[in-house]
Amino acid sequence: xxxxxxxxxxxxxxxxxxxxxxxxxxxxxxxxxxxxxxxxxxxxxxxxxxxxxxxxxxxxxxxxxxxxxxxxxxxxxxxxxxxxxxxxxxxxxxxxxxxxxxxxxxxxxxxxxxxxxxxxxxxxxxxxxxxxxxxxxxxxxxxxxxxxxxxxxxxxxxxxxxxxxxxxxxxxxxxxxxxxxxxxxxxxxxxxxxxxxxxxxxxxxxxxxxxxxxxxxxxxxxxxxxxxxxxxxxxxxxxxxxxxxxxxxxxxxxxxxxxxxxxxxxxxxxxxxxxxxxxxxxxxxxxxxxxxxxxxxxxxxxxxxxxxxxxxxxxxx
Numbered sequence: 001x002x003x004x005x006x007x008x009x010x011x012x013x014x015x016x017x018x019x020x021x022x023x024x025x026x027x028x029x030x031x032x033x034x035x036x037x038x039x040x041x042x043x044x045x046x047x048x049x050x051x052x053x054x055x056x057x058x059x060x061x062x063x064x065x066x067x068x069x070x071x072x073x074x075x076x077x078x079x080x081x082x083x084x085x086x087x088x089x090x091x092x093x094x095x096x097x098x099x100x101x102x103x104x105x106x107x108x109x110x111x112x113x114x115x116x117x118x119x120x121x122x123x124x125x126x127x128x129x130x131x132x133x134x135x136x137x138x139x140x141x142x143x144x145x146x147x148x149x150x151x152x153x154x155x156x157x158x159x160x161x162x163x164x165x166x167x168x169x170x171x172x173x174x175x176x177x178x179x180x181x182x183x184x185x186x187x188x189x190x191x192x193x194x195x196x197x198x199x200x201x202x203x204x205x206x207x208x209x210x211x212x213x214x215x216x217x218x219x220x221x222x223x224x225x226x227x228x229x230x231x232x233x234x235x236x237x238x239x240x241x242x243x244x245x246x247x248x249x250x251x252x253x254x255x256x257x258x259x260x261x262x263x264x265x266x267x268x269x270x271x272x273x274x275x276x277x278x279x280x281x282x283x284x285x286x287x288x289x290x291x292x293x294x295x296x297x298x299x300x301x302x303x304x305x306x307x308x309x310x311x312x313x314x315x316x317x
Contacts, residue, residue: 012108013043014297015242015286020047022281022304023099023240028052032098035232036060037086037225039071040107048101049076061086063131064110085131087221090228098237100229104222105244106212108296118212120187120204126180128212138211139181147171157219157247158210162194166207169193209245222248226255230277233307238281242302249301256280256305278305 023034032052036045039062048058057078062068063085071081082088086102110116114124117138126139145153150167154160169189173180180186187204194203213219229239239256243249259278281304286297 012294012296013040014103014290014294014300015284015302016043016047018284019044019101019103019240019242019302020051022302023048023101023238024051025238025306028056028098030055032056033096034058034099035089035092035097035101035229037089037100037102037229038062038104039067039081040103041067041070041109042074044101044103045071045074045079049074049079052078054078059092061089064107065131065133066109067107083131085221087224087228089225089232092232094231095234097229097232098234100233100237100239102222102225102229102239102241104218104242104248114183117183118208120183120202120208123182123184126183126186128208128215130216136215138215139179141211141215142170142186143174143179145170153214154207154210156210157213158206158208159246160206160210163210165193165195166190213247219247219251222251223255226252230259230307235307235309237307239278239305239307240302241304242300244299244301249303252303253283256303260305276308279308280305 028034028051030053033056034048034052036048036058037060039045039060042060045058045060052058057080060071060079060081061084062071062081063083065083068081068083071079074081089100106118110130111119112122114122115127116132117124117127125137126142127137129135129137142150147164147167150170151163154166155163160166166189169192170180170186173189180189186207187202190207191203197203226239226241233239241252243252256278257280260276260280283304284302286294286300291298
């Protein structure tokens with residue numbers, strides 16, 4: 001008999017029951033194996049462990065050392081944690097998983113820690129790395145990036161129309177006064193460079209988002225993780241992805257759409273089409289009551305897809 005599951009963490013997990021319901025579908029079968037690709041503070045993992053049978057396995061991934069330390073306190077023999085980015089799920093055996101859950105973006109503990117540098121609401125070191133043990137911090141990268149590179153990153157990852165003005169302001173500021181090392185320094189600089197902003201949104205929102213996504217290679221991680229999940233899912237297995245901004249959701253939407261249609265080879269018009277690999281099971285968002293209780297849920301979008309039989313299996317059927 002396995003040990004008691006760790007109590008639910010204090011932070012609020014978005015679409016908690018909806019995501020787990022979608023992942024499990026009609027329930028886990030014998031010797032089922034699932035992956036929580038973004039452990040965070042364990043909200044989804046905790047509920048999954050409550051609902052999985054005794055012979056199931058749950059493998060969690062997270063590159064944040066603080067999240068891994070939290071996961072190591074989970075006393076359940078069915079559970080294991082790996083300190084790796086979720087793109088590394090591809091190291092698992094092909095067709096070995098019954099489900100993969102990805103809850104993208106930054107967790108509340110990361111946002112609310114001034115020392116992590118994710119938020120302009122707190123004065124702290126301008127870091128933003130998911131894994132604080134490796135790679136450049138945002139402050140270090142800003143010391144070297146030129147105007148063109150800064151403009152492209154802020155424009156492409158933040159969808160910021162004033163990216164050019166912000167980039168020029170960053171370079172001018174560091175040239176005259178030295179490196180930008182604090183979150184409040186950057187937020188103040190951006191606010192001065194942005195001429196107008198949507199009502200209720202801080203002028204630095206898009207720039208902070210862009211730098212965080214870029215420094216952690218989040219979109220590249222997502223593309224690799226989705227491809228790996230497709231290879232790992234058994235026929236009938238499910239993929240559940242929760243995203244929090246349009247760049248992420250667009251990648252997920254396009255990936256599912258690409259693999260949820262038959263593909264014909266125009267060079268061989270009479271050949272059988274390539275069989276669909278996925279079936280889209282829908283898109284959902286938090287209800288009004290969840291958004292009222294947790295405003296950070298307002299931008300969340302959950303997409304669900306199911307692995308279909310491979311081409312050979314489909315022909316045999």
